[in-house]
Amino acid sequence: MQFQTSVPSGFLYVQAADGRCNPEFVISGREVFTHGVGPDTQLDRFVPGPGTRRQRPNDPMNVAGHRRTLAALGCLSRGPRMTGFGIDLGTANTVVCHPRRGVVLEEPSVMIVRTSELRSRRVRPVLAGNEARVLMGRSPVGLTAVRPLHDGVIVDLEAARAFVAVMLGRVAAPGWQRVRPRAVIGVPAGATALERRALLEVAKEAGIRKAELVPEPIAGAVGCGLDPLEARAHMVLDIGGGTSEITAFCFGGLLSHRSSRIAGDELTLALYRYLRSEHQLLVGEQTAEALKCAIDADEGLSTVVQGVDLATGRARLLTVESEEVLDALRPTANAILAALAGALDDLPPQAADDILTDGVTVFGGSSLLRGFGKIVEAAFAFPVRMADRPLSCVAEGAARCLKDPDVVRAYEDAFLDAG
Numbered sequence: 001m002q003f004q005t006s007v008p009s010g011f012l013y014v015q016a017a018d019g020r021c022n023p024e025f026v027i028s029g030r031e032v033f034t035h036g037v038g039p040d041t042q043l044d045r046f047v048p049g050p051g052t053r054r055q056r057p058n059d060p061m062n063v064a065g066h067r068r069t070l071a072a073l074g075c076l077s078r079g080p081r082m083t084g085f086g087i088d089l090g091t092a093n094t095v096v097c098h099p100r101r102g103v104v105l106e107e108p109s110v111m112i113v114r115t116s117e118l119r120s121r122r123v124r125p126v127l128a129g130n131e132a133r134v135l136m137g138r139s140p141v142g143l144t145a146v147r148p149l150h151d152g153v154i155v156d157l158e159a160a161r162a163f164v165a166v167m168l169g170r171v172a173a174p175g176w177q178r179v180r181p182r183a184v185i186g187v188p189a190g191a192t193a194l195e196r197r198a199l200l201e202v203a204k205e206a207g208i209r210k211a212e213l214v215p216e217p218i219a220g221a222v223g224c225g226l227d228p229l230e231a232r233a234h235m236v237l238d239i240g241g242g243t244s245e246i247t248a249f250c251f252g253g254l255l256s257h258r259s260s261r262i263a264g265d266e267l268t269l270a271l272y273r274y275l276r277s278e279h280q281l282l283v284g285e286q287t288a289e290a291l292k293c294a295i296d297a298d299e300g301l302s303t304v305v306q307g308v309d310l311a312t313g314r315a316r317l318l319t320v321e322s323e324e325v326l327d328a329l330r331p332t333a334n335a336i337l338a339a340l341a342g343a344l345d346d347l348p349p350q351a352a353d354d355i356l357t358d359g360v361t362v363f364g365g366s367s368l369l370r371g372f373g374k375i376v377e378a379a380f381a382f383p384v385r386m387a388d389r390p391l392s393c394v395a396e397g398a399a400r401c402l403k404d405p406d407v408v409r410a411y412e413d414a415f416l417d418a419g
């Protein structure tokens with residue numbers, strides 16, 4: 001392929017998103033020769049090739065010139081390089097997914113801020129995400145760990161803005177390519193209009209050009225390969241850190257929905273209380289969570305936990321069997337099953353028939369609790385499908401909704417308090 005250009009002569013290498021560097025453009029005089037460049041080629045970065053002397057290929061002016069010329073000739077996609085993201089801003093974890101690159105960020109929704117800045121109008125996190133998690137439960141004087149979300153919704157607008165801005169900064173392209181991205185963001189189907197507006201405001205202030213909301217259960221369903229627009233009823237169970245949502249939907253609308261504030265955090269708390277009351281052992285939040293994630297009743301696994309003996313105040317080790325941990329968690333898990341039973345009761349008979357045949361799809365981090373699928377199957381006697389990527393399917397589904405706005409449009413009035 002050969003065409004005319006007005007940019008300076010030289011060799012240009014195009015560095016693609018996967019890091020490969022190909023000599024795809026050779027500019028000679030006013031002619032550009034391209035090799036293997038199609039309309040979908042994403043121009044990520046120009047780097048100098050041999051023979052490139054006078055021009056500075058990474059100079060923004062040059063790059064803009066090359067981009068304009070090549071785009072005008074139909075050799076490049078014209079839209080901004082960073083089309084947008086699917087975002088799952090969760091109580092426990094934040095996941096960002098790019099439509100082409102897949103999951104680009106998966107970090108805990110926590111940050112460390114200076115205590116003196118806590119009530120100020122501009123919060124600047126000292127640490128955020130993975131780095132901040134390390135300091136959870138051990139922040140020194142003057143620093144405080146902050147979670148911007150509780151029960152799936154924003155509780156601190158300024159903290160949430162600062163957190164989202166840091167996370168976007170981590171996935172954004174280098175300087176000259178930075179374009180304010182679009183985003184489809186998952187939000188609990190039970191979030192109020194005020195909570196949804198707060199999320200949109202936070203997204204805008206954090207640098208998102210256009211944010212749209214999609215109910216998390218619908219985004220998760222799309223991420224698991226279900227079609228929420230088809231005329232067959234589906235039911236999903238999303239058990240995250242702060243909320244469990246059970247949602248049945250069909251043909252662009254909700255059929256039934258139950259939400260419970262009993263989810264992963266409550267399971268961790270139940271375990272903490274059990275160790276305290278039954279074994280007189282005081283453990284940290286992270287220790288209780290690690291124990292919850294480590295159990296495997298099928299394998300008869302036992303785990304050693306370290307804590308402080310309540311009677312003596314000294315450190316003590318305790319060995320607990322997985323079966324015992326599962327028994328301690330059972331009353332909390334049963335509360336989630338009660339919400340599932342309620343959502344099934346609310347269904348019209350024909351929709352219930354679809355769901356009893358196809359079963360329920362389960363996702364969210366807490367669905368990783370070993371043996372949870374079997375507990376659901378034993379209680380309801382219908383098939384239970386565990387998601388392949390339970391922690392990221394909401395963000396993946398939201399990223400797919402960027403390309404398929406019909407889903408967002410169909411469900412924009414599906415929120416429970418939508419007028």
Ligand SMILES: Nc1ncnc2c1ncn2[C@@H]1O[C@H](COP(=O)(O)OP(=O)(O)OP(=O)(O)O)[C@@H](O)[C@H]1O
Pocket residue numbers: 088089090091092093094151152153239240241242243244263264265268289292293294364365366367368369370390391
């Ligand atoms: N292997 C595991 N076993 C049991 N629980 C797990 C496991 N891995 C993660 N979890 C739990 O999953 C929860 C986090 O899940 P997830 O990231 O889906 O929540 P979230 O989307 O941030 O929360 P929400 O949807 O409530 O806003 C935590 O409570 C964590 O303890």
